[in-house]
Amino acid sequence: MATYKEVIKTYSRQLKDITHIPQKEVEILLLSIVKQNVIWLHINYNEQCTCEAELNKLVEKRATHYPIEYITSRASFYGEVFNVQDGVLIPRPETEILVEKAEAILKTIDSPKIIEIGTGSGIISVMLALLIDDISIIAVDINDKALELAKSNAIKHGVEDKITFIKSDLYNEISNDEKFDMCVSNPPYIADNFKLERNVMYEPSNALFGGNRGDELLENIITQTANRNIKYLYCEMGYDQKKPLTKFINQFNIKELEFYEDLAKLDRGFTLEFKQ
Numbered sequence: 001m002a003t004y005k006e007v008i009k010t011y012s013r014q015l016k017d018i019t020h021i022p023q024k025e026v027e028i029l030l031l032s033i034v035k036q037n038v039i040w041l042h043i044n045y046n047e048q049c050t051c052e053a054e055l056n057k058l059v060e061k062r063a064t065h066y067p068i069e070y071i072t073s074r075a076s077f078y079g080e081v082f083n084v085q086d087g088v089l090i091p092r093p094e095t096e097i098l099v100e101k102a103e104a105i106l107k108t109i110d111s112p113k114i115i116e117i118g119t120g121s122g123i124i125s126v127m128l129a130l131l132i133d134d135i136s137i138i139a140v141d142i143n144d145k146a147l148e149l150a151k152s153n154a155i156k157h158g159v160e161d162k163i164t165f166i167k168s169d170l171y172n173e174i175s176n177d178e179k180f181d182m183c184v185s186n187p188p189y190i191a192d193n194f195k196l197e198r199n200v201m202y203e204p205s206n207a208l209f210g211g212n213r214g215d216e217l218l219e220n221i222i223t224q225t226a227n228r229n230i231k232y233l234y235c236e237m238g239y240d241q242k243k244p245l246t247k248f249i250n251q252f253n254i255k256e257l258e259f260y261e262d263l264a265k266l267d268r269g270f271t272l273e274f275k276q
Ligand SMILES: C[S@@+](CC[C@H](N)C(=O)[O-])C[C@H]1O[C@@H](n2cnc3c(N)ncnc32)[C@H](O)[C@@H]1O
Pocket: 089, 090, 091, 092, 095, 117, 118, 119, 120, 121, 122, 123, 124, 140, 141, 142, 143, 146, 168, 169, 170, 186, 187, 188, 189, 206, 207, 208
């Protein structure tokens, strides 16, 4: 029987063309099997590995580009751990910028009420519920699996009382009488014919593709948010959508529009305040 250290070295080779951190990923897979943390691993590096057969299966799965987050059912976002599940989009680090921007303005409003469109795993709503004491949130999605997962994340983080999850195509199931201070959304915004990287192909297409051009759903969200007289709209968008969205947004009565970049310096979203 080989030691943990030897096993990690052997299996890392199988992932060298899949990820730039093969050893780290093998360690994560191994720890998900033994349900231990990295300190345990450091202490036990030279002990005999008792789970090589299970690890082999997980590494084989990962070697097909299947995302590691779906294998371990976990992902980190904004310093917290969230449940993830096949069939629901995996949280992306750039979405932390959207949460940060929304938090900054919501902190200035008394008992803010917001709607999130396309909640997915619930990361945005759950984080805002954790960051802002007196917030109340309606989080919608068209995907039942996403709504179940988002609920589980709200419960995991103890904020289920602050968020109502509703199955709705955009605002369709939300009464016009409901008043919101903000709509926040990371909607599908990739053009339908865009060729995705292999690992992304395992994620649900209705979380990724936003229409023929890609920004159709965003346009719809902008129009409906304006029609409902919601003051703030904060959205993530595609790196090539700043110009067309600026033109589109300028038809409305707006007070302020700002675009922001992600860490790779690509245009990644906007914050919009409508004139009231
Ligand atoms: C890019 S994912 C974002 C998920 C999550 N908010 C995040 O940031 O990781 C977009 C989400 O929008 C949902 N969605 C797609 N079309 C929708 C629609 N017409 N109405 C409501 N939700 C929609 C998808 O099911 C998916 O969960």
